[in-house]
Amino acid sequence: MRVESAKKIYIFSPALRLWHWVNFLTIITLFATGLYIGSPFFQGPTGVEATYAYEEGITMGFIRKVHFMAGYILLASFIFRVLISLVSKRDRLVIPTFWRKDYWIGLKEITLKYLLFMRDDEGHEYIRNACARTVYPLVYLAILFMIVTGFGMYGMSNPEGFWASLFGWVVWFLGGEFPTHMWHHWIAWLIIIFAVLHVYFVVREEAIKKNGELSSMFNGYKFFKKEPIDMNDIK
Amino acid sequence: METFWETFKRHGVSRRDFLKFATTVTGMMGLAPSMVPTVVRAMETKPRVPVIWIHGLECTCCSESFIRSATPLASDVVLSMISLEYDDTLSAAAGEPLEEHRKRIIKEYWGNYILAVEGNPPLGEDGMYCIVGGKPFLENLKESAEGAKAVIAWGSCASWGCVQAAKPNPTTAVPVDKVITNKPIIKVPGCPPIAEVMTGVVMYMVLFDRIPPLDSQGRPKMFYGNRIHDTCYRRAFFNAGQFVERFDDDNAKKGWCLYKVGCRGPTTYNQCGSIRWYNGLSYPIQAGHGCIGCAEKDFWDNGPFYERLTNIPVPKQEASADKVGAVAAAAAVGGAVVHGVLSKVRNSGKKEE
Numbered sequence: 001m002r003v004e005s006a007k008k009i010y011i012f013s014p015a016l017r018l019w020h021w022v023n024f025l026t027i028i029t030l031f032a033t034g035l036y037i038g039s040p041f042f043q044g045p046t047g048v049e050a051t052y053a054y055e056e057g058i059t060m061g062f063i064r065k066v067h068f069m070a071g072y073i074l075l076a077s078f079i080f081r082v083l084i085s086l087v088s089k090r091d092r093l094v095i096p097t098f099w100r101k102d103y104w105i106g107l108k109e110i111t112l113k114y115l116l117f118m119r120d121d122e123g124h125e126y127i128r129n130a131c132a133r134t135v136y137p138l139v140y141l142a143i144l145f146m147i148v149t150g151f152g153m154y155g156m157s158n159p160e161g162f163w164a165s166l167f168g169w170v171v172w173f174l175g176g177e178f179p180t181h182m183w184h185h186w187i188a189w190l191i192i193i194f195a196v197l198h199v200y201f202v203v204r205e206e207a208i209k210k211n212g213e214l215s216s217m218f219n220g221y222k223f224f225k226k227e228p229i230d231m232n233d234i235k
Numbered sequence: 236m237e238t239f240w241e242t243f244k245r246h247g248v249s250r251r252d253f254l255k256f257a258t259t260v261t262g263m264m265g266l267a268p269s270m271v272p273t274v275v276r277a278m279e280t281k282p283r284v285p286v287i288w289i290h291g292l293e294c295t296c297c298s299e300s301f302i303r304s305a306t307p308l309a310s311d312v313v314l315s316m317i318s319l320e321y322d323d324t325l326s327a328a329a330g331e332p333l334e335e336h337r338k339r340i341i342k343e344y345w346g347n348y349i350l351a352v353e354g355n356p357p358l359g360e361d362g363m364y365c366i367v368g369g370k371p372f373l374e375n376l377k378e379s380a381e382g383a384k385a386v387i388a389w390g391s392c393a394s395w396g397c398v399q400a401a402k403p404n405p406t407t408a409v410p411v412d413k414v415i416t417n418k419p420i421i422k423v424p425g426c427p428p429i430a431e432v433m434t435g436v437v438m439y440m441v442l443f444d445r446i447p448p449l450d451s452q453g454r455p456k457m458f459y460g461n462r463i464h465d466t467c468y469r470r471a472f473f474n475a476g477q478f479v480e481r482f483d484d485d486n487a488k489k490g491w492c493l494y495k496v497g498c499r500g501p502t503t504y505n506q507c508g509s510i511r512w513y514n515g516l517s518y519p520i521q522a523g524h525g526c527i528g529c530a531e532k533d534f535w536d537n538g539p540f541y542e543r544l545t546n547i548p549v550p551k552q553e554a555s556a557d558k559v560g561a562v563a564a565a566a567a568v569g570g571a572v573v574h575g576v577l578s579k580v581r582n583s584g585k586k587e588e
Contacts, residue, residue, distance in 0.1 A: 032449075035557065037327070038543060038544065038557060039493065039495070039544075039557065040476055040494070043476060043477065043478065043486075044475040044476030044477040044478075045475065045476075046474075047475070048475070050471035050472045050474070050475040050477055051471050053475035053476070053477065054471065054474040054475045056305075056475075058474035058476075059474060059475050059476040060473055060474055060475065061473075061474035061475065061476075063476075066475075090318065100391060111439040114574075115286060116577055116578065116581045119581065119582055120578075120582050124322075156462065157462070157465050159450065159456075159460050159461070160460075166359075168451070170452065172452055175532060175533065176502070176531050176533065176537075177462075177501075177502035177503070177504075177531065177533045178499065178502040178528060178531060178534075178537045178545075179533075180502075180543075181501075181502060181539070182544065182545055182556060184558065185544065186556055186560070188560070189556070189557075189560030189561075189564065192560070193563055193564050193567045194566055195558075196320070196564060196567040196568055196571060197567055197571065200574070200575065201573035203575070204574075204575055205266065205576055206581065207575075208578060208579065208582045
């Protein structure tokens with residue numbers, strides 16, 4: 001067996017890794033509780049007066065409370081994500097660098113690789129592949145959309161309150177509260193479909209290149225056989 | 236014109252009853268008790284206001300609701316609080332002279348009368364889908380709005396478009412604010428709006444000589460500030476997770492929450508939960524049927540009424556957002572597995588040097 005030399009490169013800061021896993025947990029929680037709120041499938045405690053049943057175990061009120069708490073955490077982690085990208089250069093990888101040549105080289109190569117026209121060990125190596133560079137900003141936008149619509153609907157319980165004055169407009173922008181509920185559902189599913197593909201492509205990268213892709217979100221390091229063409233992004 | 240107090244005196248109403256009336260009216264308008272003296276003062280000094288009430292493309296359910304107002308009685312509003320000069324539905328038998336009267340009122344009280352619009356103008360075929368007094372309603376509306384102090388858009392028709400503007404909207408019916416753009420418009424949506432809300436809006440405008448505080452959608456805040464869900468007496472069942480599954484099940488009999496059978500209470504802004512209907516007798520949810528969201532924009536298109544989520548147009552199927560989402564996510568998983576196997580095969584063996 002041929003011994004290949006590989007370079008260990010530090011990519012993900014501790015703050016970003018922390019954010020990633022907090023985000024993972026809140027999104028899973030939000031999605032599960034959100035689906036339940038949209039279609040509550042088990043019945044509350046029967047034989048208990050509704051006013052007191054609210055306090056008993058897993059009720060609609062409890063699930064909604066979890067959903068709203070997770071929503072607050074998602075908002076906080078989103079703000080945290082924006083802040084760390086302001087102070088640290090390596091946390092700005094999310095910006096799609098479409099004005100640079102290496103972005104377009106990468107996009108072409110990654111597309112060919114994913115369409116199986118090109119082997120994965122051919123072409124260049126990248127710190128952040130161009131497909132991810134394209135899709136991640138859209139996912140951030142989707143999460144922002146969920147935060148805005150979510151807090152918009154949440155806040156309209158008190159139309160003169162803080163959240164309503166901040167995000168209440170979105171409810172009317174989307175044509176009323178009912179369409180807003182629908183959008184909240186559709187975009188939630190888009191995020192989940194992204195998550196499925198995200199996990200798949202990470203596992204695929206790991207299985208084919210064995211470059212530490214999977215563990216990089218825990219320890220921050222990835223292994224490269226060649227110098228990545230977008231190395232300047234994290235220097 | 237004479238003031239309210241003068242009118243009341245002429246009808247033999249005692250000072251005590253007058254004050255009681257003013258207090259009730261203050262509450263109905265959503266004002267604090269400290270406002271009672273202001274309301275009394277206004278009733279003693281403000282002259283009655285001429286109102287022109289016109290009807291476009293509509294079903295007259297707003298008028299039907301209005302005449303059932305209990306606090307104050309619609310008859311009180313029509314006969315003593317406002318001076319209803321023109322209403323083509325109520326005075327249809329008067330014929331041609333009534334149209335002349337409308338023109339005279341517009342000229343005589345230019346800039347001082349209130350225009351109440353029930354229904355909406357269809358724009359298609361130059362407005363020929365709705366003819367009033369031999370002329371397209373569109374022309375009537377523009378002519379009457381020209382000299383109005385303010386325009387009240389009664390009901391979902393005038394506010395949003397309602398049923399006749401539902402897809403595909405064959406007559407191109409549009410809400411009043413699409414045609415009248417240079418006047419303050421107060422939207423009072425609902426199909427119909429609650430009677431007490433209608434009289435409350437009229438009284439506010441008459442007594443304070445200004446339009447009520449409006450939200451971003453042009454609706455009076457005091458009546459359209461809350462969701463029905465947030466004021467619903469069945470809310471405790473919602474929080475407790477006790478739902479009606481079918482209209483004929485035991486839970487329905489127990490009066491549990493109608494959320495799962497499509498109630499639009501969580502997405503509808505109106506006062507049904509607090510003021511209720513027919514002098515506070517009941518409202519749809521209390522009667523055992525979910526809210527259909529009639530005060531909301533395009534409620535007719537946001538069907539089906541008995542489902543929580545709208546259907547997405549999938550050929551030959553009925554499918555909700557969650558079903559389509561689940562299928563798409565499953566397809567993504569399947570695609571990933573297939574692609575993964577193919578990728579492994581493609582990348583197997585040694586790289587061709």
